[in-house]
Amino acid sequence: MTSPVPGALASPAARVRGEPGVALAALAVLALLLTFVVWPVVKVLAISLQGPAGMTLAHFADFFGSWRLFGILLNSLAVSAVSTVLTVAIALVLAYAVTRTDIPGKRFVSLMSLLPLISPPFLVSLAFILLFGRNGVVTRALGLSWSIYGFEGIVVSQVFTFLPPAYILLANVLGNIDTSLEEAAENLGAGALTTLRRVTLSLARPGLASAALIVFILCMTDFGNPILIGGRYNVLATEIYAQVIGMSNFAAGATMSVVLIVPCLIAYAINTYWVGSKSYVTVSAGARTALRPTAPAVRWPLFAAAMGVALFIGVIYGLIPLGSFVRLWGSDWSLSLVHYTFKSTAEGAWPIWNSVKLALVSGIVGTLVALVTAYIVERKRPPARRVIEGLALLPAALPGTVIGVGYILAFNVPPLLLTGTLWILVTSVVFWKFPVAVLAAINTLKQIDPAIEEAAVSLGASSLRTFVRVVLPLLTGTAFSIFVYFFINGMVTVSAVIFLIYPGFNLGSVAILNQVENGYPGVACALGTIILAIVIGAVLLLRALMGGERVAILKV
Amino acid sequence: MARITLTGVTRRFGAAVAVDGLSLDIAQGELVSLVGGSGCGKTTTLRMIAGFERPDTGEVAFDGRAVNDVPPRKRGVGIVFQSYALFPTMTVAENVAFGLRVARWPEAKIRERVGEMVALTNLGGMEQRYANQLSGGQQQRVALARALARRPTILLLDEPLSALDAKIRLRLRGEIRKIQQDLGITTVYVTHDQEEALSIADRIAVMRDGRIEQVGRPEEIYAAPRTDFVADFIGISNLLPARVVSAAAGELEWEGTRLRARLDGRRDGEVVTLSVRPEKLAMVPDGPPAAGLNRLEGIVEVITFLGPIVRLEVAVHGRPVWVDLPHAQSHAVARKKPILLAFAPEDGVVIPSRADGPRTEAASPSRRTP
Numbered sequence: 018m019t020s021p022v023p024g025a026l027a028s029p030a031a032r033v034r035g036e037p038g039v040a041l042a043a044l045a046v047l048a049l050l051l052t053f054v055v056w057p058v059v060k061v062l063a064i065s066l067q068g069p070a071g072m073t074l075a076h077f078a079d080f081f082g083s084w085r086l087f088g089i090l091l092n093s094l095a096v097s098a099v100s101t102v103l104t105v106a107i108a109l110v111l112a113y114a115v116t117r118t119d120i121p122g123k124r125f126v127s128l129m130s131l132l133p134l135i136s137p138p139f140l141v142s143l144a145f146i147l148l149f150g151r152n153g154v155v156t157r158a159l160g161l162s163w164s165i166y167g168f169e170g171i172v173v174s175q176v177f178t179f180l181p182p183a184y185i186l187l188a189n190v191l192g193n194i195d196t197s198l199e200e201a202a203e204n205l206g207a208g209a210l211t212t213l214r215r216v217t218l219s220l221a222r223p224g225l226a227s228a229a230l231i232v233f234i235l236c237m238t239d240f241g242n243p244i245l246i247g248g249r250y251n252v253l254a255t256e257i258y259a260q261v262i263g264m265s266n267f268a269a270g271a272t273m274s275v276v277l278i279v280p281c282l283i284a285y286a287i288n289t290y291w292v293g294s295k296s297y298v299t300v301s302a303g304a305r306t307a308l309r310p311t312a313p314a315v316r317w318p319l320f321a322a323a324m325g326v327a328l329f330i331g332v333i334y335g336l337i338p339l340g341s342f343v344r345l346w347g348s349d350w351s352l353s354l355v356h357y358t359f360k361s362t363a364e365g366a367w368p369i370w371n372s373v374k375l376a377l378v379s380g381i382v383g384t385l386v387a388l389v390t391a392y393i394v395e396r397k398r399p400p401a402r403r404v405i406e407g408l409a410l411l412p413a414a415l416p417g418t419v420i421g422v423g424y425i426l427a428f429n430v431p432p433l434l435l436t437g438t439l440w441i442l443v444t445s446v447v448f449w450k451f452p453v454a455v456l457a458a459i460n461t462l463k464q465i466d467p468a469i470e471e472a473a474v475s476l477g478a479s480s481l482r483t484f485v486r487v488v489l490p491l492l493t494g495t496a497f498s499i500f501v502y503f504f505i506n507g508m509v510t511v512s513a514v515i516f517l518i519y520p521g522f523n524l525g526s527v528a529i530l531n532q533v534e535n536g537y538p539g540v541a542c543a544l545g546t547i548i549l550a551i552v553i554g555a556v557l558l559l560r561a562l563m564g565g566e567r568v569a570i571l572k573v
Numbered sequence: 574m575a576r577i578t579l580t581g582v583t584r585r586f587g588a589a590v591a592v593d594g595l596s597l598d599i600a601q602g603e604l605v606s607l608v609g610g611s612g613c614g615k616t617t618t619l620r621m622i623a624g625f626e627r628p629d630t631g632e633v634a635f636d637g638r639a640v641n642d643v644p645p646r647k648r649g650v651g652i653v654f655q656s657y658a659l660f661p662t663m664t665v666a667e668n669v670a671f672g673l674r675v676a677r678w679p680e681a682k683i684r685e686r687v688g689e690m691v692a693l694t695n696l697g698g699m700e701q702r703y704a705n706q707l708s709g710g711q712q713q714r715v716a717l718a719r720a721l722a723r724r725p726t727i728l729l730l731d732e733p734l735s736a737l738d739a740k741i742r743l744r745l746r747g748e749i750r751k752i753q754q755d756l757g758i759t760t761v762y763v764t765h766d767q768e769e770a771l772s773i774a775d776r777i778a779v780m781r782d783g784r785i786e787q788v789g790r791p792e793e794i795y796a797a798p799r800t801d802f803v804a805d806f807i808g809i810s811n812l813l814p815a816r817v818v819s820a821a822a823g824e825l826e827w828e829g830t831r832l833r834a835r836l837d838g839r840r841d842g843e844v845v846t847l848s849v850r851p852e853k854l855a856m857v858p859d860g861p862p863a864a865g866l867n868r869l870e871g872i873v874e875v876i877t878f879l880g881p882i883v884r885l886e887v888a889v890h891g892r893p894v895w896v897d898l899p900h901a902q903s904h905a906v907a908r909k910k911p912i913l914l915a916f917a918p919e920d921g922v923v924i925p926s927r928a929d930g931p932r933t934e935a936a937s938p939s940r941r942t943p
Contacts, residue, residue, distance in 0.1 A: 195656055195658060197654040197655070197656050197658035198658045198660060200623075200625055200645070200652075200654070200658065201652070201654060201658040201660075201719075202660075202671070202675075203625075203644075203645045203646050204623060204645050204646065204650065204651070204652045204720075205646070205671050205672030205675060205719070205723065206646045206647075206672050206675040206676050206723065207646060207671075207672075207675045208646065208675075211675060215660075215671075216660060216662075219660075219662045220661065220662060222662075309625060309626075
């Protein structure tokens with residue numbers, strides 16, 4: 018984490034004292050993080066501990082005393098554990114095939130793995146319902162009485178939803194292994210399996226642990242897939258929603274939120290503080306990255322597996338537009354645009370435009386706050402730097418449902434009366450999705466030589482002028498990547514905002530859920546198709562304006 | 574220890590020919606250095622001996638037995654990689670023992686052998702450390718110990734010292750050579766550093782464009798380069814493009830100056846390159862020329878202090894010529910002052926121009942800086 022520090026001789030406090038503007042900005046960032054990250058969580062914790070007569074553990078006693086409620090926690094853990102193992106296993110095979118062998122079609126596999134990153138997280142569930150639901154193509158064709166709703170549905174949907182982050186992480190780890198290491202093992206007499214086990218996988222172990230912990234958090238906090246395809250199989254994230262929105266039982270919702278946070282925080286802490294210190298840097302001077310031809314007996318099975326998964330993701334995302342053009346999925350296969358008239362809902366297509374508004378505002382606000390935060394943390398190093406950084410990254414461990422509950426509890430009273438306004442939605446998107454954006458900005462700043470800034474300062478420029486005239490132009494590509502990241506999340510996120518939407522301001526992603534629940538999967542597909550088109554269109558447009566690779570898709 | 578025979582070995586990567594019909598015989602216990610610039614095919618040649626690359630045509634044989642179809646793990650070859658490729662998940666002892674474990678040696682013998690290798694490579698006390706807790710020089714030794722543990726009959730070293738500081742490089746070079754000679758193991762040593770090759774090898778093979786330009790003992794290569802590339806690549810040389818005036822009389826002309834050299838087998842009027850090492854040029858006093866010596870007049874342009882010697886760049890007919898003088902004579906020269914140089918006819922090496930023309934510009938002197 019350390020890099021050459023500009024003005025390293027001065028103490029952090031002295032450096033900031035010399036520049037009141039920087040100190041003010043640092044304080045402002047700290048205040049924002051305390052308000053929008055810490056305060057909602059504190060409120061959730063407070064409500065969960067609040068009884069009629071002061072502090073109490075009664076709510077927790079209720080939760081762990083009720084077999085039904087405790088069972089929901091076990092459900093969450095069971096589904097997340099199974100999903101995590103399957104996801105990481107498939108991601109490992111894909112990542113190995115793409116980075117350590119010479120199979121054809123690697124670009125296609127990588128491209129397909131990016132698709133779920135830019136789509137509403139539960140479109141996979143919707144596609145599985147179209148295939149295996151009560152009116153699903155496969156269910157109908159085979160005359161099955163079985164349908165996918167429940168445990169199996171959640172698991173398969175989560176596997177394909179969270180495959181990309183696991184795949185990208187493992188591909189990165191495996192792709193950086195010095196080929197000489199495998200050759201050295203071979204030269205010392207090791208066969209292919211010994212080399213794989215003792216060298217390649219042994220090196221990937223921290224990466225595997227990290228991927229598993231990240232996917233576990235994503236599965237635990239996943240809301241969209243369980244609510245769509247979970248059927249009667251309840252998990253914590255959806256039960257919190259049912260308690261808070263369905264029964265207005267905030268105490269129970271807050272208690273379950275705390276129960277949900279704990280395993281997520283543990284996984285997050287293990288990943289950040291333990292696994293993070295274990296990774297092996299194997300690329301050194303003279304390292305080889307060129308691959309030798311893979312044995313056909315290995316290459317073709319791996320090719321089949323990788324292509325199979327990539328094609329299946331393609332099919333999933335092809336089903337959504339297809340479902341939107343078919344008059345009545347499962348019975349009337351004629352093509353029609355009827356779902357695009359949105360007659361099933363009084364809101365019409367408005368939720369989509371609300372989403373665009375939220376996405377644009379979140380994009381602008383989030384990018385600015387993230388850049389300033391990163392600049393202060395990485396370059397100015399104020400006294401509270403560690404605290405600011407820690408708080409900025411903390412939401413990675415917070416479930417969206419907990420953010421949702423916390424924001425309702427924290428911001429429904431003056432002076433911070435935000436409920437019922439666009440700003441509660443904007444702040445929830447910005448601060449829940451803050452970690453990835455801040456890390457991206459910090460990493461870019463680390464690559465900019467501090468001497469460039471020192472040169473500007475030595476020529477008499479102030480901190481603000483240096484940031485605006487020197488640093489900001491170098492950050493343009495990253496800034497647009499961060500904007501795209503917030504924009505995409507504003508368009509597709511559901512778990513936090515579903516608590517925060519207000520009458521007259523529904524969002525596209527939530528409307529998809531409503532339509533599925535009301536029995537209009539075709540309309541849901543139409544909404545999903547429009548959202549996908551807007552997101553892909555926005556990414557392509559920005560790339561065209563900014564020049565190709567400068568606008569990247571940021572990953573979890 | 575095995576004899577290595579490469580016969581007409583060719584390896585292509587797509588349209589590029591990395592190794593082009595290369596033949597080389599390496600005797601038992603000999604250390605041969607493959608030396609050349611990047612992309613000359615030296616590493617690919619090494620990898621074909623290790624079995625990581627398969628020749629498209631030609632044959633790799635150990636002790637006369639073709640090994641083209643023998644996979645790397647069955648060749649009995651030890652290799653030290655440029656990046657060392659130490660397994661970062663294992664300690665020094667586990668790294669060294671890896672090949673023995675794979676070969677299912679009994680645990681007691683493994684421990685004994687690891688102890689021997691640790692002693693051989695001066696790694697005592699480091700056994701339980703991980704690679705990232707070692708210095709570059711120590712990592713290099715672990716890589717060597719690991720490669721030698723299985724008692725290979727052939728040792729391959731791919732730029733083993735290129736990642737190290739100059740001082741450590743010198744010391745390890747000596748250690749590697751000593752171990753190699755003690756074990757009497759047939760060794761191929763790839764390097765881009767001609768000085769390293771000269772100092773460590775029994776024989777040197779200078780490579781360019783996938784072919785061997787010249788192979789021979791270091792002294793031969795240095796004293797009698799057969800091509801201008803070798804003269805330019807090995808050591809420092811003044812390469813003077815000259816025309817044969819009279820082969821029978823041993824007379825050449827360079828920039829209007831008559832010079833004498835051994836011209837056996839050359840034709841009158843032929844264009845050749847006359848290679849003269851800087852240390853073969855001497856400063857001579859004004860006056861009547863000593864009998865038989867070639868004389869050059871020039872102006873001193875640059876004086877570089879190199880410890881025991883002083884290297885001058887002298888403009889002769891407007892062309893730079895490098896001269897090494899003993900330090901004691903340095904007081905006698907000054908910048909922009911005229912100087913008189915001389916060299917014996919037998920100290921000029923006459924290199925015929927290639928049929929396809931010289932591939933590097935035979936400028937004088939070579940552009941390499943010391």
